[in-house]
Amino acid sequence: MKLPIVAYGDPVLRKKAEEIDEDYPNLKQLIDDMFETMYAARGVGLAAPQVGLPIRLFVIDASPFAEDDEDGEGDPSLKDFKKVLINPIIIEEKGEKWGFSEGCLSIPDINEEVMRPSTVVINYLDEDFEEQEVELTGLAARIVQHEYDHIEGKLFVDKLGPIKKAMIKGRLDAISKGMIRVGYKMRFPNLKNKKR
Numbered sequence: 667m668k669l670p671i672v673a674y675g676d677p678v679l680r681k682k683a684e685e686i687d688e689d690y691p692n693l694k695q696l697i698d699d700m701f702e703t704m705y706a707a708r709g710v711g712l713a714a715p716q717v718g719l720p721i722r723l724f725v726i727d728a729s730p731f732a733e734d735d736e737d738g739e740g741d742p743s744l745k746d747f748k749k750v751l752i753n754p755i756i757i758e759e760k761g762e763k764w765g766f767s768e769g770c771l772s773i774p775d776i777n778e779e780v781m782r783p784s785t786v787v788i789n790y791l792d793e794d795f796e797e798q799e800v801e802l803t804g805l806a807a808r809i810v811q812h813e814y815d816h817i818e819g820k821l822f823v824d825k826l827g828p829i830k831k832a833m834i835k836g837r838l839d840a841i842s843k844g845m846i847r848v849g850y851k852m853r854f855p856n857l858k859n860k861k862r
Contacts, residue, residue, distance in 0.1 A: 668699070679816070682818055685721075697723075711726045727747070754817070757789055761803070767780075773841060782812075786807040
């Protein structure tokens with residue numbers, strides 16, 4: 667089932683999410699719904715707060731980045747990079763910071779260059795509640811860092827400088843009021859009881 671994606675301005679996107687255990691109600695269904703929602707919105711990652719749930723869970727499928735883009739810059743190592751991360755903890759961020767144009771399904775039509783460390787070590791539980799620890803670099807690390815920010819109550823626009831923030835403020839306000847057209851269901855915080 668496709669879930670509505672929560673838009674910028676909703677308080678759930680600013681909450682530090684809570685850990686969950688294996689008894690979390692309908693967890694398997696939620697994970698399936700999150701993947702379906704992410705694919706329908708043509709995203710590569712989706713965190714539970716983005717569907718209104720303040721829990722430490724996100725899903726990723728970076729395979730779109732495996733294919734060559736116009737510059738022939740696809741990353742074949744991302745071909746099968748599909749993961750469910752439950753209660754993740756970033757152990758270490760390291761390496762040189764590099765810029766990449768990021769977007770977010772909760773902040774449609776805004777893409778800005780964000781600087782992040784090139785490598786991340788993350789510990790998490792997979793969908794079978796088996797503990798995993800991986801070191802990721804490049805786009806895989808960036809996607810994980812972006813989604814991890816969501817469960818910490820942070821957004822990619824928080825990483826922008828004051829001038830950039832001022833330049834997009836009007837567009838962010840418009841998103842929170844539902845004054846935007848998107849190709850997927852959204853829930854807007856300042857548009858009561860109306861879904862688009």
